[in-house]
Amino acid sequence: MDVKKPASQENLNGNESESQISHLALDIGGSLIKVVYFLRSNGSGGSVDDSGKKSDPVLEGRLHFAKFETSKIIDCLEFIRSKNLHLAGFRHHDASANDKTLIKATGGGAYKFADLIKEKLGVVLDKEDEMDCLVTGANFLLKAVHQEAFTYVDGQKEFLQIDQNDLYPYLLVNIGSGVSMIKVDGDGKFERISGTSVGGGTFWGLGRLLTNCKSFDELLELSHQGNNRVIDMLVGDIYGGSEYSKIGLTSTNIASSFGKAISDNKELKDYKPEDVARSLLRMISNNIGQISYLNALRFGLKRIFFAGFFIRGHAYTMDTISVAVSFWSKGDAKAMFLRHEGFLGALGAFVSYENHGLGGLKTHQSVQQFAVSETYAGKKMCCLVNEDLNDNESIDFGVAFAA
Numbered sequence: 168m169d170v171k172k173p174a175s176q177e178n179l180n181g182n183e184s185e186s187q188i189s190h191l192a193l194d195i196g197g198s199l200i201k202v203v204y205f206l207r208s209n210g211s212g213g214s215v216d217d218s219g220k221k222s223d224p225v226l227e228g229r230l231h232f233a234k235f236e237t238s239k240i241i242d243c244l245e246f247i248r249s250k251n252l253h254l255a256g257f258r259h260h261d262a263s264a265n266d267k268t269l270i271k272a273t274g275g276g277a278y279k280f281a282d283l284i285k286e287k288l289g290v291v292l293d294k295e296d297e298m299d300c301l302v303t304g305a306n307f308l309l310k311a312v313h314q315e316a317f318t319y320v321d322g323q324k325e326f327l328q329i330d331q332n333d334l335y336p337y338l339l340v341n342i343g344s345g346v347s348m349i350k351v352d353g354d355g356k357f358e359r360i361s362g363t364s365v366g367g368g369t370f371w372g373l374g375r376l377l378t379n380c381k382s383f384d385e386l387l388e389l390s391h392q393g394n395n396r397v398i399d400m401l402v403g404d405i406y407g408g409s410e411y412s413k414i415g416l417t418s419t420n421i422a423s424s425f426g427k428a429i430s431d432n433k434e435l436k437d438y439k440p441e442d443v444a445r446s447l448l449r450m451i452s453n454n455i456g457q458i459s460y461l462n463a464l465r466f467g468l469k470r471i472f473f474a475g476f477f478i479r480g481h482a483y484t485m486d487t488i489s490v491a492v493s494f495w496s497k498g499d500a501k502a503m504f505l506r507h508e509g510f511l512g513a514l515g516a517f518v519s520y521e522n523h524g525l526g527g528l529k530t531h532q533s534v535q536q537f538a539v540s541e542t543y544a545g546k547k548m549c550c551l552v553n554e555d556l557n558d559n560e561s562i563d564f565g566v567a568f569a570a
């Protein structure tokens with residue numbers, strides 16, 4: 168598709184200066200809206216290639232991440248408007264002057280809220296397929312971002328060196344509101360092999376009803392303090408304190424999640440909310456870990472990457488998933504996690520701008536100091552990740568714009 172230059176370079180009048188704003192991409196999920204936008208550093212835009220010759224202009228800047236609850240979409244739109252990010256889209260070359268700016272978006276909300284966004288921001292969403300975006304985002308992170316993937320064993324994070332030549336195939340498990348399991352065989356080569364409706368939305372929804380927590384983080388924090396053995400029925404509870412070693416179960420293995428609640432003769436109010444939260448988190452994480460491993464086994468996949476905002480970098484969640492994968496695979500398979508766990512879809516949508524000749528992701532000599540420089544989708548790019556990335560973080564980045 169032919170494109171005109173980014174609208175951001177035509178008509179800006181707000182917080183971020185015209186020279187700074189570049190691309191904006193959205194992933195509007197069942198629970199959260201993820202926003203990724205690139206702001207170029209002042210003065211960036213050199214155009215010298217490796218041999219010192221003139222080439223495509225390279226913009227250096229930072230990739231920014233933000234998220235909002237989907238139920239508070241108006242706050243998100245206000246954020247975008249306040250920063251003038253909605254002016255950072257693109258237009259069809261053949262578009263009439265009245266035609267709207269297009270913004271890349273994915274997730275179910277790109278359909279559900281298209282009219283609202285058009286009304287509030289005056290932009291049209293250019294929709295990208297959610298599964299495509301998840302895979303593109305995962306491949307992008309695994310190839311380009313230093314220290315993106317890690318294992319979590321016995322409370323220790325161990326960062327992985329990803330071998331570009333030995334990345335595929337892998338299983339991507341995205342734990343959002345629901346869970347998608349995708350076998351990834353290469354760039355754009357994937358199959359969604361399974362899914363489950365028992366996911367992050369289930370944890371937050373049931374948790375809210377059972378504990379009266381007012382926020383997801385409060386529920387996570389509660390679970391941190393709780394003891395699941397108060398409510399879960401353990402093998403030892405059934406076997407009089409002994410293990411059932413013949414089938415590989417120790418006395419402390421959970422035999423039945425929430426199983427004690429049937430025999431305790433107690434009401435919900437008699438349990439501590441923190442114990443309920445802990446049992447719930449454990450039940451859902453364990454279940455996802457187990458289903459993931461069974462799907463990995465179906466296709467002979469040894470590596471399973473877990474993503475989605477359900478994980479939230481939470482130690483107990485990652486530990487439970489890791490233990491489940493290790494337990495069911497008898498140590499054969501490994502659970503791996505991603506630092507930008509919740510932003511795969513939005514990053515995938517962001518990367519898709521390059522299909523329109525806008526902002527192909529590409530590194531340049533001038534950004535050589537960055538930690539990783541790899542080929543992605545036939546182009547070179549690189550990123551430097553700060554030590555402690557979390558919610559509203561950013562990545563230093565080099566982007567080449569088609570002239």
Ligand SMILES: Nc1ncnc2c1ncn2[C@@H]1O[C@H](COP(=O)(O)OP(=O)(O)O)[C@@H](O)[C@H]1O
Nearest residue numbers: 196197198199343344367368371383475476477
């Ligand atoms: N601040 C939050 N508010 C609501 N849910 C959150 C929050 N942080 C993490 N979560 C968890 O993340 C899940 C959504 O993950 P996400 O990957 O964004 O999926 P989706 O695309 O379906 O919104 C929620 O269902 C919940 O379990």
Ligand SMILES: CC(C)(COP(=O)(O)O)[C@@H](O)C(=O)NCCC(=O)O
Nearest residue numbers: 196197343344345346347362363364
């Ligand atoms: C429908 C979805 C792809 C939507 O993505 P989400 O907003 O949950 O990230 C996801 O919720 C899902 O895969 N649910 C599981 C449906 C199933 O396979 O049973």
